[in-house]
Amino acid sequence: MLINTPPLYLIITPLLFQATTSGAPFWSGPKRCPDPITFDVNNELHVDYVVAAANLRASVYGIKHSRDRAAIAKVAAAVEVPKFSPKSGIKIAVTDAQLQQNSDDLDQDRVQTILSELPPPARLPNLTITPLDFEKDDDTNFHMDFIVAASNLRATNYKIAPADRHRSKLIAGKIIPAIATTTSVVAGLVCIELYKLAQGFNTLDVFKNGFVNLALPFFGFSEPIAAPTNTYYDKKWTLWDRFEVKGEITLQQFLDYFKNEHKLEITMLSQGVCMLYSFFMPKAKRQERLGLPMSEVVTRVSKKKLEPHVKALVFELCCNDEEGNDVEVPYVKYTLP
Known part of the structure; x- marks a missing residue:
């Protein structure tokens, strides 16, 4: 799977001379200007990304995996990616406010056109799409291969030291439990309050606000304040x-x-x-x-x-x-x- 994205310098160049609302240069302080990466079939990291991404896409559509790096690299090298030419009149968001405005200006007509071009389900009766659940401990599913390649490519963009597979797996192993445990605690507390509503309670002293910090750990509860009248x-x-x-x-x-x-x-x-x-x-x-x-x-x-x-x-x-x-x-x- 090859992703046709514009060279990064064509995206970054208009921002080089942009200023924030305070008048400071956009690329200053902690903001590090990234360097573009051009696909090189002789670069092992680039091939790692293509191999992992293509096999993940194959898993989604039930296509047989391929671990023949030479064959995949040969196919990738033969792909002619159209030259990127930026559209005129495009405004690049340099602030959160502009980013929100750009998202509000989403062309719904274009979205509807794309949806109308999709074939109806009846034309694809045998198509099966399988969602992938992340599993870091299976070295045959290409999940960690993709994360290592993608994160190190991004690190190369920003001149950050790359991380090996072991460190990447360690980082991924810390993220998943943190998300899962916090989410489960919050969901459980919310469900308890919903049970109270379902049982017909309507006085504030029955309900509770919860404050949770799993790192300490700390659990605190208080009664909610009535809305001003x-x-x-x-x-x-x-x-x-x-x-x-x-x-x-x-x-x-x-x-x-x-x-x-x-x-x-x-x-x-x-x-x-x-x-x-x-x-x-x-x-x-x-x-x-x-x-x-x-x-x-x-x-x-x-x-x-x-x-x-x-x-x-x-x-x-x-x-x-x-x-x-x-x-x-x-x-x-x-x-x-």
């Missing part, structure tokens, strides 16, 4: 409460609904970081939005279409009561039709 008119609410609006309505109908049903005048309405409506908005813009369905207002303001998996929207409100006083109210769950 807010009030508008004679109605009390907490962060667990919400307004619910089902079905598509216009922005004007949305405002009228809260004025007539809840005696609340909405002064500002937002969804995420987008301000959909406000009393100080220019009159022309306000009038333009009042007749639009709520979902269309969201797409116009955010300049992003609603993806197929979105079944509801969350709106935040700023409201005045009948006396003109500013009051805090729950958020709105707006269920799409």
